[in-house]
Amino acid sequence: MSRIGKQPIDIPSGVTVAIEGNTIKVEGPKGKLTQDFPKTIEVTEEDNQILIKIPEDYTKQQNIDHGLFRSLIANMVVGVTEGFTKTLQIEGTGYRAQKQAKNLVMNLGFSHQVTMPDPEGIETEVPNDRTIIVKGIDKQLVGSHAANIRKWRKPEPYKGKGIRYEGEYVRRKVGKTGK
Missing domain, CATH: 3.90.930.12 (Ribosomal protein L6)
Incomplete structure (x- = not known):
């Protein structure tokens, strides 16, 4: 598993996250952003944190996507709060x-x-x-x-x-x- 992908993303106060199918929507004080992610990745929201998971028998591409989409979603959260x-x-x-x-x-x-x-x-x-x-x-x-x-x-x-x-x-x- 990707070391970056395993890290949870903290959701600050004032930011709302909506996960609908393969799309994540992040809305904050500065605006809103959306991002599509592959079906092989599971994105969940638990206890004011966003978790990104991949299957136990992952392929190399799934491992790459794990870290990539964690970084993209973390940048979305920072963007809508600080810019x-x-x-x-x-x-x-x-x-x-x-x-x-x-x-x-x-x-x-x-x-x-x-x-x-x-x-x-x-x-x-x-x-x-x-x-x-x-x-x-x-x-x-x-x-x-x-x-x-x-x-x-x-x-x-x-x-x-x-x-x-x-x-x-x-x-x-x-x-x-x-x-």
Whole structure:
């Protein structure tokens, strides 16, 4: 059995969990999320805890799913109570970001501005022109949107210009030297 999958998930106060067939619905103060899981996994709610079980004669795939769906359900509980954030830093002369209504507008050295609308359930904030904060209750959507923003201008190794995650280390290279 998966070591992660065996651990119970505590349900905090203010969060309701509904298990209907192969679907789990988690609702909390920040919103609600749903997740489908395979029929080979048994999800139950007992004593303010969610338990994930697999059969005694499990296959390798069932063991993999055991840990995976435990992590996904735990992320749902954290998402509806606290939410998730990713912070991006912009480095480079003339590179900046700003928020216009529900759009993130970035100047990244192209001949045009890059405009990215906020997907449903995701909110972007720009506290200053060099920082972008992506917030939401779905961990997968927050990470995906942050990666899509970063994809426009990944940090380059010579001058370090580009969009990077907060705390990300960019390995620098030495440039050419003249004679």
